[in-house]
Amino acid sequence: MSLEKTKQMVKNTDIFFDATESLRAHGIYPTSQRLTIANRLLIKHQHLTAEQIYESIRNDQIKVSQATVYNTLGLFVRKGLLNEIFVDSSKTFYDTNIKPHQHFYNVDTGQLTDIKTPLDTTFMRGDLPPDTLIESVDVVVRIKKYPI
Amino acid sequence: MSLEKTKQMVKNTDIFFDATESLRAHGIYPTSQRLTIANRLLIKHQHLTAEQIYESIRNDQIKVSQATVYNTLGLFVRKGLLNEIFVDSSKTFYDTNIKPHQHFYNVDTGQLTDIKTPLDTTFMRGDLPPDTLIESVDVVVRIKKYPI
DNA sequence: ATTGGAATTAGAATAATTCTAATATTAACC
DNA sequence: GGTTAATATTAGAATTATTCTAATTCCAAT
Numbered sequence: 514m515s516l517e518k519t520k521q522m523v524k525n526t527d528i529f530f531d532a533t534e535s536l537r538a539h540g541i542y543p544t545s546q547r548l549t550i551a552n553r554l555l556i557k558h559q560h561l562t563a564e565q566i567y568e569s570i571r572n573d574q575i576k577v578s579q580a581t582v583y584n585t586l587g588l589f590v591r592k593g594l595l596n597e598i599f600v601d602s603s604k605t606f607y608d609t610n611i612k613p614h615q616h617f618y619n620v621d622t623g624q625l626t627d628i629k630t631p632l633d634t635t636f637m638r639g640d641l642p643p644d645t646l647i648e649s650v651d652v653v654v655r656i657k658k659y660p661i
Numbered sequence: 662m663s664l665e666k667t668k669q670m671v672k673n674t675d676i677f678f679d680a681t682e683s684l685r686a687h688g689i690y691p692t693s694q695r696l697t698i699a700n701r702l703l704i705k706h707q708h709l710t711a712e713q714i715y716e717s718i719r720n721d722q723i724k725v726s727q728a729t730v731y732n733t734l735g736l737f738v739r740k741g742l743l744n745e746i747f748v749d750s751s752k753t754f755y756d757t758n759i760k761p762h763q764h765f766y767n768v769d770t771g772q773l774t775d776i777k778t779p780l781d782t783t784f785m786r787g788d789l790p791p792d793t794l795i796e797s798v799d800v801v802v803r804i805k806k807y808p809i
Numbered sequence: 810a811t812t813g814g815a816a817t818t819a820g821a822a823t824a825a826t827t828c829t830a831a832t833a834t835t836a837a838c839c
Numbered sequence: 840g841g842t843t844a845a846t847a848t849t850a851g852a853a854t855t856a857t858t859c860t861a862a863t864t865c866c867a868a869t
């Protein structure tokens with residue numbers, strides 16, 4: 514498929530998102546598969562798993578392999594377009610909000626949501642082992658339905 | 662194997678740890694396999710992965726299946742003997758310190774260590790969705806070697 | 810002792826993720 | 840412009856972590 518043909522703008526909540534430009538701005542070559550993924554993921558702030566993205570693509574009868582979804586999400590993370598959030602051994606979420614913030618993970622529903630109040634992530638600065646620096650501060654507050 | 666034969670005390674750092682009693686105290690029937698795992702894991706504060714525990718057992722020529730290691734660790738977590746820590750999609754650590762505390766995860770070495778300064782985990786109380794309660798507050802600070 | 814039922818174990822199945830061989834794309838040269 | 844070489848991308852196959860379930864073990868009651 515020619516690249517020019519895949520170039521498009523996606524309308525969402527009154528703003529236009531140009532996936533091609535967004536990928537190029539992050540040094541990512543905008544292939545058809547990458548645009549397909551970007552156009553469903555990067556259009557707004559959301560938390561999706563690789564599986565959810567893959568299913569969404571399949572539902573629209575578009576053929577992209579699971580491997581490519583994983584490879585592409587990994588690439589987006591390395592290039593700074595996405596944050597990875599590990600909530601348990603079988604669930605990795607991809608968060609399009611790359612600014613530092615924290616999350617609630619509802620163990621009953623499997624939903625990941627943002628925590629509004631920001632955490633002061635400097636609390637452990639004095640404990641940092643020598644010759645190391647902080648890559649990220651990952652906070653997941655596991656919540657569940659109040660038992661009646 | 663008879664249970665009485667497997668009952669034993671393990672010496673470590675000048676204190677004795679009775680795995681049989683510890684399991685019984687948590688409502689866990691102390692089988693031979695469970696004692697094998699408990700005696701390598703619960704003797705001191707440490708962070709090990711299922712794989713590390715399994716390998717440690719195999720190195721001593723003892724036959725326990727991987728499935729049993731996983732099932733047992735899951736049981737210990739449910740019974741409150743262990744904490745599970747998810748650092749990435751392929752690494753689950755089991756922490757024998759069940760008191761709330763936070764961790765450094767060194768992405769270069771794969772080592773998990775405790776953070777001494779405790780975090781005030783009440784920062785998001787006001788953001789808690791209705792009819793939910795907190796199960797745990799999981800904090801992993803990812804660190805790496807300072808680039809020269 | 811013998812049987813019935815529950816608990817435990819581990820082989821087999823599954824699901825998430827990674828690896829690598831194949832394919833597609835770009836660049837360089839004629 | 841066509842051909843070849845180098846590089847980047849994709850996806851089938853392999854791998855690995857984990858879970859499931861059938862088989863086994865253990866205990867209690869008769």
